[in-house]
Amino acid sequence: MSDPRILRDPALRPTSTGTGAVRISGLSKHYAIGGKAMTVLDGIDLAIRPGEFVSIVGPSGCGKSTLLRLIVGLDTDYDGEIRLDDARVAGTGLERGLVFQDHRLFPWMTVAKNVEVALLNQKLPRERRDRLIAEHLALVGLADFGDAYPYQLSGGMAQRAAIARALVNEPKVLALDEPLGALDALTRVKVQAELQRIWMEAGTTMIMVTHDVDEALFLGDRVVVMSSRPGRIARIVDVDLPHPRDRASPLLHRLKDEILAELTREPREDDGTLVSFPPRIRN
């Protein structure tokens, strides 16, 4: 990817690898809570293009994190189908990565070692492995911090190290579960810009769950808006704006208002999706 202009326009962005297409169809997920089945996700259909950045927003409990766990295979109990490049997803696999909200770096390993463990089960020659580690630390701006222990990093640096670990396998799809949720507002804005650059350089398909509508719009080619109980896709918003983006863009602001309106919309009576709670007793 030598020509930066190619990166800036989603239409021109190369899908040269031709992989990383995720197709979710008829997906439902139930939990048993106190002996009663509860539907967490209901009839999710979503097709994600290779190299696309898809943001998912929705109220708490809409099952968006569960959806990511299903995609990466940490949870395998569901109805429906998830396919990556036409192969059905079964269990975890190195072609699908996940960045958690808490960085989950192993505190007993240096940053470089933490990245290295992701390559543990890839049969790679030593030099190639070392180069991959160095390249990915550089990609997230931590080239000089390979020997640091996680406790020595700031929150933003730790999360960037976690992104390096997730990307070092060169996964076709990277799921990000509120990766910036624990960061302060200022760091968050900085790491968002970093993440945009990393995504543009790596060309990996990314699916990010977030609570932050600004963040979803700033990064996403599309924003999936979910509703809760059960979790369903309420709306998919196209963000037709090339990367890297300008936060001040009027389009982003208009779309933000629309999405917030969707998220704060009063559920209609005929939705039939409301869980009925026992009436509150008043004295």
Add this chain to the structure above:
Amino acid sequence: MTPRLKPAALALLFPALVLGWWEWESRQSAGHAYAFAPLEQIGRSFVDMLSDGTLLFQAGASLQRALTALLIGGSIGIAIGVATGLSRLLDRTATPLITTLRQVPILGWLPLVALWFGNGDGAKLLLVSLSAFYPTVLNTQKGMQAIETRYAEVGRLYGFTRWQALRLIAWPSALPLIFTGISQALAFSWIATIGVELLFSATAGLGTEMMAAQVAARTDVVLVCVACVGVMGFALNQLFGLLRARLLRWQPPIRN
């Protein structure tokens, strides 16, 4: 006074006061001078024992006994702790027994051990190893059982085998508790070493020397040995603290 010297000076404050009081007691009467050997006499015995090699020999024998037992009892403790920490079946079968046996003080085994093994080196090693075994087995087990799902999930994402998960996640995350177990075991085995040497006064050791000195009415020699046991135990603890800090340097420093 430099800031580094200050804690050392503070640590020596009470010993200096005790020594002053001691010297004062020893000068009260001949009887006092027997129970509280004058500092000068203790000092002379210390120099004598040092120059004829007695002190080094006896202290070396005790140290070797304590560390050998720590190695034996500690490694068996860690091995069983790992096994019972990983296997629920083993935990349910072995832990109640270990917990029950642990209620018996080391000295409680003395009559049986003396009957079976006599009062030689083997019997001493067995008892001291036992005192090192309990703290390591229990702490290791607790450490291995406390593996966080958060980290186990990372292992699953990268396709860790059972062995890789054990080596790279369970073991290192249990290490701080294992080290706590070893440092307790170190203190217990030093104390138990001197204890069994006093009671089985055969073969070399500081405890044996103390017993012999008591019989010979040499309070000064007893006191040299007591001081030696105290200082060595303190030094062992400090050295182990340094080792622990080095090996667990990935932990954030603890602020007081």
